[in-house]
Amino acid sequence: MSGDLFSYVYQFADVFAFLVLSAAGLAIIFGMMGIINMAHGEFIMCGVYVTSATYHMGLPLVLAQACGTAAAGLVGVVLEYLVIRPLYARPLDSLLVTLGVSLIATQGTLVILGSTFPGIGTPLGSFDVGVYTFSTYRMVLFAAAIGVLGFVYVLFMRTGFGVQARATMQNAAMARALGVPTSRIYALSFGIGAALAGLCGALYAPTMNLIPTMGAGFIVEAFVTVVVGGASVLLGTAPAAAVLAIIRSGLNAWYGQVIGQIGLLIAVILIVRVLPSGFSGWLARRSAS
Amino acid sequence: MKRRSLIAGAATLPLVAVVRDRTARAATPLKIGLLEDVSGDLAIFGIPKLHGSQLAVDEINAGGGIMGRPIQLMHLDPQGDNARYQEFARRLLQREKVDVLIGGITSASREAIRPIVDRADAFYIYTNQYEGGVCDANMVSVGAVPEQQIATLVPYMVEKFGKRVYTVAADYNFGHLSAEWGRSVLKPLGAEVVGEEFIPLGVSQFAQTIQNIQKARPDWLYMLNVGAAQNSFFEQAAAAKLNLPMGSPIKIMLGFEHKLFPPPALANMYATANWFEELDTPEADAFKKRWHAKFPTETYINDMGYNAYVAVYMYKMLAERAKSTKKEELRKVIATGNAGIDAPEGHITIDPKSQHTSHRMRLLRVDEHHAVHVVKDFGVIEPYWLGQVGCDLTKSDPKEQYTPDHLPKKG
Amino acid sequence: MFQRLNGPQTLGNGRGFWIGALAVFAVAVAFPAVADPYDVGNFAYFLIWIFMALGLCLMWGYGGMLSFGQTFFFGLGGYGYGVIEINIGAAHGGSLAALVLAVSVAALAAAILGYFMIYGRIGGVFFGIVTLSTTLALAAFVGQTAGPEWTVGTARLNGFNGMQGMSSLQLPWFGRDIDLEESALYYFLLVLLAATYVGLRLLVNSRFGNVLVAIREDPQRAELLGYDVRRYQLVTFVIGSLLAGLSGALYTAWGQFITPSSIGLPAAAMPIVWVAFAGRSDLTATFVGTFVLLFAFQTITIYSEQSALVLMGLLLVATVLFAPRGLMVGVGQSLARYSARRGG
Structure with missing residues (x-):
C-alpha cells in the first residue's frame, strides 16, 4: 500500500518538475518583457544538444549540463541583441520573429547535425518502494525544479538586479527615468530565461531521444503553465504547475495519457475563464484588497 | 555496354547532331516521382528512404536504365505536412507527368495522396511497413504488414516468456490496429492482455506508464510506441529498472533505437523484420557495402530505406516484363502471380489479390550491449490477410482501407 | 455602393486602385484559358486558404483580437463537411448543402466560444492562448478517434490517418451536376472570394467597421461613448471564424481528405504568419500577401529541398x-x- 501512496506522490512530483522546468524560462521572458518566445523549445533543444556533445567529449554529466545551460543563455543574449531589441515596442511581432528563429534553428540543426544525435544514459540507478521501482534521477529533476523556483525567488527578491527588474516590469518608462538601465535588464532577463530553458534541456537530456524537433515536446506544457500562472513568475508559475500537475497526474493515473492531455487543455481554458489574468493576477488582487 | 558508350559519347560530343537525336529518342527518361520527408519530424526516416531510392536509380542507370531509358528521379520534400503531400502529388502527376509515384511515410500521408492518385489513375508504390488493409488497384505496397510481422512475433513471445502481456501503443490508427492484431493472435494461444495503454503522439514522459506496468506484472511488453518522443520510454523504463522482455513489430529496424540510446536501454527487445542492417547473408552484405560506399555517413540502413531501394527494382521488373509503363500492363504482370525479384533479403513477390508483397521474415533479439542476433527465420510469408477477408483486385477495385472492424461486404 | 467600398479603414480607395483591381480580376478570369491545368488547380488551392486569412485580418487587424484558433474552426468546417456530405450524398446540391451546414456549425461554435471568452473578459495574449488551447484540444480529440466507435452516421472520423471518402463539390446545373474540380473549382472560388472581399470591405468601411477600429484603439473610451463593445467583438469573432470554417470545408472538398494535423500545431501558427507577413491592418494587403506567401513557400519547398x-x-x-x-x-x-x- 505504501508503494501505491508513494507512487501518487512520485507521479505528481514528476509532472510538477516537468511543468516548472519547461515553463520557468518562458515565464521570465513573458513576465518581464511581455514577449511570447516561440523559440523556447529550441533553447531547450540547444541545452540538450550541447549537454550531449560535451558529455560525449568526456566532461562529467554535471559539467556538461552546466555547459548546456550556459550555451543556451549565451545564445539568448546574442539573439536578444540581434532581433528582439528592435521590437520592444511591438511584443506581438516578437512572436513572429521568434517563430522564424525556431524554424531556422530546428531545420538548421537537422541540416548541419543530421536527423539524430547520440543520447546519454540516465545516471543514478533506481530505488524500490513496495512493489515498484523508481528512477532516482527523476527525484533529482524534482529537486532541480524546487531549486529553480528558489533561485528565481532569490534573484528577484534579494538582489539589486531583482529590484531593478521588478521596477522595469511595473513601469519601464518610470524605471528608466530613475536611472535603471532597462535595456541591460531586458537583455539579462532574456538571457536568464534562455539559460533556464537550456537547463531544462540539460536536465532532461539523459532521459530522452535526441532529435532536432524535440523542443516541440515541451512547448504545450510550458505555455499552459505560463498562461495559467500569469505574468508573475514568483506568484504564478509554482501554483500553476502544482494545480496542473494534480490534474494531469490524476487524469493520467485514472483515465490514461489521452484524457490527461485533453483534460489539461480543457482545464486551462476553464481556469483562464475564471481567472482572466492567471493565478498571479488573482493573488495580486487578493493581497491588494 | 555498347549503348552506354554511345550515350556517353553523345554527351561529350554535342555537335554530332544526328547521333544525339537518335539516342535522345531512344532514351527519353522514365520519370519516377518521389515524395519523402527530408525536413521536419520525420526526416530521420525520410532521409534513408531518399538514399535508398537514389542508390537504386544510380545502379539501374549505370546498368542501362529501364528498357534502355534512363531513370529521372524527381524528389519533392513534403516536410511531414499532409497538405504538402496533396500539393506535390498533384504536381508530380499533372505537371511532371511522372510514370510512377513512390513514397509517403505515415499512413496519413498515404491516405492524403491516394485520392489524387486514383483520380489521375496513376501507379503508386507505398514503401513502408504499415497496419495493412489498403485494397486499391492503383497502389502496390512493398512494406511488411501485420500477418508478416505480428502473427510471427506474438506466438514466439508467448511461448518464450509467458501469457501475460502488456501493450503500450501510440494512440492512432497504427497503434490501435496493431494492438487489435495482437489481441486476435493472443486469444487462441490462451494468453491474456493484462494492460493496454494508448499514448498520444508526441508524449515523452512515461513515469505513470512504467508504474502501471509494474502494477500489472506482465511477462512481456508488446511495444507499439511510435516516433522520437515516445521512444523516450525505453530510456525511462531502463532507468526505473523495469527489466522486462519487449516484443515489437516496428522497433530496431525502423528507428534503430539500439544505435541511438546507450545500452542497455533496448536490451531484451525482440522484433520481426524483413530487413535490418545486421542481416549478414552474402546478398545483404553486398547491398550494405554499396550503400555505405555511396552514403558513408549513414547511421543505419533501416527497413524503410531498404524498402525504398527494393521498390525501384520492383518497378523495373514490372515495366520490363510488361514492356510498358502503363498501369494496366503492369497489373497484367502482377496478375501472373510470379512478379518477383531477388532482393537482398531473398526472393519476394507481389500478391495479385492485394498487391502487397511477400517477405522473408526474421526474428531478432537485442542483447545488453545492443548487439543484434537473429533468433529465428520464419521463411517467406505471404500477405494473406486481405485476400482472406475478400479483397481481390483481379476482380474488383474498391479503393478502400479495410480493418478488422471494417471488412469488405460479402457477396 | 461604390462609395461604401471605400473609406479610411482600407488602403486603395482611388479610381486607379479599382481599375487595377478590375484588371487583376480580368486576368484571373482569363488565366485558365492560357495556363497549364496544373497551375489553375494549384492557384485554386491557394485561394482556399485566403478566406481564413481574411477572417483573421478582420479579427486581428481591425478588431485587435489575435485568435490562435483559426484552425479550430477550419477543422470544424472540414470535418463538418465530411460528416454531412458522406451522410447526405453529393447529388442534387447535397455537397453545397453540406458546405453551408458545415460553415454554420463553425459559426455556431464561434458564437459559443466567443461568448465564453469575450463576455468573460479574456483579452490580449490570453485570448490567443485560450483559442490555441481550444484548437490543440480538438486536434488531440480527433487524433484519438481511430476506433470504429467514432462514427457519425456512416462517416468514420478515423483518427490520425484522417477522414476520407467524402466527395468533391458538385454544382447542380440544369438537371446535371458539374464536378467542381480544376478550372470549374477555380472559377467557383474566384467568385466566392471576390464576393467575400467586397463584403468585408463594405463591412469595415461601414459604421460597424469604424466602431470596431475605435474599440481596437481604446475599448474603454468606446464603451464610455455608449457602444456595446462586447457585442461588436462577438460579431467580428463569428464572422472571422466562419471564414476559417469555410476554408476548412473547401479544403476537405478539394482533397477529399482531412486529418487532425490540419488543426494542431504547427498548422495553427500558419494563418498568423500569413497575415502578419502580409500586413494585418488591411484586407487587400492580407489578400495579396497571403497568396504571394503561399506561392513563395511552395516554390521554395520545391526548389530548395532541405533549406x-x-x-x-x-x-x-x-x-x-x-x-x-x-x-x-x-x-x-x-x-x-x-x-x-507624381500626381502632385
Whole structure:
C-alpha cells in the first residue's frame, strides 16, 4: 500500500518538475518583457544538444549540463541583441520573429547535425518502494525544479538586479527615468530565461531521444503553465504547475495519457475563464484588497 | 555496354547532331516521382528512404536504365505536412507527368495522396511497413504488414516468456490496429492482455506508464510506441529498472533505437523484420557495402530505406516484363502471380489479390550491449490477410482501407 | 455602393486602385484559358486558404483580437463537411448543402466560444492562448478517434490517418451536376472570394467597421461613448471564424481528405504568419500577401529541398525587422507615396 501512496506522490512530483522546468524560462521572458518566445523549445533543444556533445567529449554529466545551460543563455543574449531589441515596442511581432528563429534553428540543426544525435544514459540507478521501482534521477529533476523556483525567488527578491527588474516590469518608462538601465535588464532577463530553458534541456537530456524537433515536446506544457500562472513568475508559475500537475497526474493515473492531455487543455481554458489574468493576477488582487 | 558508350559519347560530343537525336529518342527518361520527408519530424526516416531510392536509380542507370531509358528521379520534400503531400502529388502527376509515384511515410500521408492518385489513375508504390488493409488497384505496397510481422512475433513471445502481456501503443490508427492484431493472435494461444495503454503522439514522459506496468506484472511488453518522443520510454523504463522482455513489430529496424540510446536501454527487445542492417547473408552484405560506399555517413540502413531501394527494382521488373509503363500492363504482370525479384533479403513477390508483397521474415533479439542476433527465420510469408477477408483486385477495385472492424461486404 | 467600398479603414480607395483591381480580376478570369491545368488547380488551392486569412485580418487587424484558433474552426468546417456530405450524398446540391451546414456549425461554435471568452473578459495574449488551447484540444480529440466507435452516421472520423471518402463539390446545373474540380473549382472560388472581399470591405468601411477600429484603439473610451463593445467583438469573432470554417470545408472538398494535423500545431501558427507577413491592418494587403506567401513557400519547398524551412524562417525574421507593418502594406504605402509625388 505504501508503494501505491508513494507512487501518487512520485507521479505528481514528476509532472510538477516537468511543468516548472519547461515553463520557468518562458515565464521570465513573458513576465518581464511581455514577449511570447516561440523559440523556447529550441533553447531547450540547444541545452540538450550541447549537454550531449560535451558529455560525449568526456566532461562529467554535471559539467556538461552546466555547459548546456550556459550555451543556451549565451545564445539568448546574442539573439536578444540581434532581433528582439528592435521590437520592444511591438511584443506581438516578437512572436513572429521568434517563430522564424525556431524554424531556422530546428531545420538548421537537422541540416548541419543530421536527423539524430547520440543520447546519454540516465545516471543514478533506481530505488524500490513496495512493489515498484523508481528512477532516482527523476527525484533529482524534482529537486532541480524546487531549486529553480528558489533561485528565481532569490534573484528577484534579494538582489539589486531583482529590484531593478521588478521596477522595469511595473513601469519601464518610470524605471528608466530613475536611472535603471532597462535595456541591460531586458537583455539579462532574456538571457536568464534562455539559460533556464537550456537547463531544462540539460536536465532532461539523459532521459530522452535526441532529435532536432524535440523542443516541440515541451512547448504545450510550458505555455499552459505560463498562461495559467500569469505574468508573475514568483506568484504564478509554482501554483500553476502544482494545480496542473494534480490534474494531469490524476487524469493520467485514472483515465490514461489521452484524457490527461485533453483534460489539461480543457482545464486551462476553464481556469483562464475564471481567472482572466492567471493565478498571479488573482493573488495580486487578493493581497491588494 | 555498347549503348552506354554511345550515350556517353553523345554527351561529350554535342555537335554530332544526328547521333544525339537518335539516342535522345531512344532514351527519353522514365520519370519516377518521389515524395519523402527530408525536413521536419520525420526526416530521420525520410532521409534513408531518399538514399535508398537514389542508390537504386544510380545502379539501374549505370546498368542501362529501364528498357534502355534512363531513370529521372524527381524528389519533392513534403516536410511531414499532409497538405504538402496533396500539393506535390498533384504536381508530380499533372505537371511532371511522372510514370510512377513512390513514397509517403505515415499512413496519413498515404491516405492524403491516394485520392489524387486514383483520380489521375496513376501507379503508386507505398514503401513502408504499415497496419495493412489498403485494397486499391492503383497502389502496390512493398512494406511488411501485420500477418508478416505480428502473427510471427506474438506466438514466439508467448511461448518464450509467458501469457501475460502488456501493450503500450501510440494512440492512432497504427497503434490501435496493431494492438487489435495482437489481441486476435493472443486469444487462441490462451494468453491474456493484462494492460493496454494508448499514448498520444508526441508524449515523452512515461513515469505513470512504467508504474502501471509494474502494477500489472506482465511477462512481456508488446511495444507499439511510435516516433522520437515516445521512444523516450525505453530510456525511462531502463532507468526505473523495469527489466522486462519487449516484443515489437516496428522497433530496431525502423528507428534503430539500439544505435541511438546507450545500452542497455533496448536490451531484451525482440522484433520481426524483413530487413535490418545486421542481416549478414552474402546478398545483404553486398547491398550494405554499396550503400555505405555511396552514403558513408549513414547511421543505419533501416527497413524503410531498404524498402525504398527494393521498390525501384520492383518497378523495373514490372515495366520490363510488361514492356510498358502503363498501369494496366503492369497489373497484367502482377496478375501472373510470379512478379518477383531477388532482393537482398531473398526472393519476394507481389500478391495479385492485394498487391502487397511477400517477405522473408526474421526474428531478432537485442542483447545488453545492443548487439543484434537473429533468433529465428520464419521463411517467406505471404500477405494473406486481405485476400482472406475478400479483397481481390483481379476482380474488383474498391479503393478502400479495410480493418478488422471494417471488412469488405460479402457477396 | 461604390462609395461604401471605400473609406479610411482600407488602403486603395482611388479610381486607379479599382481599375487595377478590375484588371487583376480580368486576368484571373482569363488565366485558365492560357495556363497549364496544373497551375489553375494549384492557384485554386491557394485561394482556399485566403478566406481564413481574411477572417483573421478582420479579427486581428481591425478588431485587435489575435485568435490562435483559426484552425479550430477550419477543422470544424472540414470535418463538418465530411460528416454531412458522406451522410447526405453529393447529388442534387447535397455537397453545397453540406458546405453551408458545415460553415454554420463553425459559426455556431464561434458564437459559443466567443461568448465564453469575450463576455468573460479574456483579452490580449490570453485570448490567443485560450483559442490555441481550444484548437490543440480538438486536434488531440480527433487524433484519438481511430476506433470504429467514432462514427457519425456512416462517416468514420478515423483518427490520425484522417477522414476520407467524402466527395468533391458538385454544382447542380440544369438537371446535371458539374464536378467542381480544376478550372470549374477555380472559377467557383474566384467568385466566392471576390464576393467575400467586397463584403468585408463594405463591412469595415461601414459604421460597424469604424466602431470596431475605435474599440481596437481604446475599448474603454468606446464603451464610455455608449457602444456595446462586447457585442461588436462577438460579431467580428463569428464572422472571422466562419471564414476559417469555410476554408476548412473547401479544403476537405478539394482533397477529399482531412486529418487532425490540419488543426494542431504547427498548422495553427500558419494563418498568423500569413497575415502578419502580409500586413494585418488591411484586407487587400492580407489578400495579396497571403497568396504571394503561399506561392513563395511552395516554390521554395520545391526548389530548395532541405533549406526550405530555413529560408522561410529568414523571410519571416526579415519581414518583421524591415517591413514592420507587413510586406504588402509596406509596398502599398510606397506605391501610394510614389503616385502622390507624381500626381502632385
